[in-house]
Amino acid sequence: VEQKDRAQFKEMCFGSLRWYPQIAILIKQLIHKPLRNKDLDIQGLIVCGIYQLLYMRISEHAIINETVAACKSFKKDWAKGLINAVLRKVQRDRESLLHQHATNPVYSSAHPQWLLEKFSAAWPQNVDAIVNANNQRAPMTLRVNSQNLSRDDYLDRLASEKISAHKTYHSSDGIQLDNAMDVTLLPHFQTGAVSVQDEAAQLAAELLCLEPNQRVLDACCAPGGKTCHILETQPNLETLIAIDSESSRLAKVRDNLTRIGLDAELKAADASQLDNWWDGKTFDRILVDAPCSGTGVIRRHPDIKLLRKPTDIAKLVQMQTQLLQQLWKTLSNQGILVYATCSILPEENDDAVKAFIDGRDDVELMHISEPWGHATDYGRQLLPVPEGNDGFYYARLRKQGDVISRAN
Secondary structure: OOHHHHHHHHHHHHHHHHOHHHHHHHHHHHOOOOOOHHHHHHHHHHHHHHHHHHHOOOOHHHHHHHHHHOHHHHOOHHHHHHHHHHHHHHHHHHHHHHHHOOOOHHHHHOOOHHHHHHHHHHOOOOHHHHHHHHOOOOOOEEEEOOOOOOHHHHHHHHHHOOOOEEEOOOOOOEEEEOOOOOHHHOOOOOOOOEEEOOOOOOHHHHHOOOOOOOEEEEEOOOOOHHHHHHHHHOOOOOEEEEEEOOHHHHHHHHHHHHHHOOOOEEEEOOOOOHHHOOOOOOEEEEEEEOOOOOOOOOOOOOOHHHHOOOOHHHHHHHHHHHHHHHHHOOEEEEEEEEEEEOOOOHHHOHHHHHHHHOOOOOEEEEOOOOOOOEEOOOOEEEOOOOOOOOOEEEEEEEEOOOOOEEOO
16 A cells, blocks of 8 residues: 555554444345355455445545445456445435434444443443543554653654644653654654553553562563563663563564663563473562453454454453463562553453452552552553543552452
């Protein structure tokens, strides 16, 4: 895709995914005989065409003509009539179609029913706000490398380049751009002055209470944003080991570390399989950024609406529990473990932490007294905010001999 068309192309892809639950209802109504699996590329074309008609400021004539013409590249000329008929029906009867489905919550929210039910059960007062945030474009947020310059200094540099931006509310290192842009155009990006990272994710490093000469583990580290922030926050660690289960993803971590001029020991391993990577030396601090449903970052990954299934949650909880149980063995006495997810579902957050703590006599639950998010029984939950932070959960635990405290 040519450079001049990339923004529009990206908008078409992300938008089609973001509103797919809604568009799929229209397709089911307008195509009476479902397309065969081998013709789902044609359905993809129809999805993109409907999305453009409903949400993009492009000539409707051009949308229909170009979508029909795209059949040629798939060598499926037979589909031209179908695509033309469906898109013209949407163009002609748009108001009627929208009115027919106005009371369908899946249609109006563009979320699968099971997710709506999960959100309603967990956050009954916040469902509409969560849905609204999920259906908006995520803002572009930067993390200033405090080893290089202050946030105020970088804001001044942005202003001198006529790039409009402002401080984030919760992270002392965060800057949010008023308009997203190519990172390579940011002043001093290539020399490590700033990185792209959502504000919620920037809170992890501070919660670790880092000090010089500590041994730190960053489990499930890719793509390396938190790894880099740990080193920017405390560059005088004894060691930082960063683990990810996929070696290909570690290449991105290495690239990020190289750009900011810092280093960590990278290991490709399943963090829960200690025999495959752990040398027996305990850690003073551990960050467990656990694999999760991603329900707090749907606006950044709208394909979650299509790909995530309700049966996935129990499997993810099992994985999270395994990580906590195994990595706890590697934590020093008086050491701190921060458990984090980009989920807003209690099963993966408070419930997972409770299940881990129950029956143990060596865990102190450390109160997170920050002003951000919602206080929960075991941690703190940020919900996604339009033009603000992603959804994120944090809990902080200290290894404490035979003492267990459950502070509110």
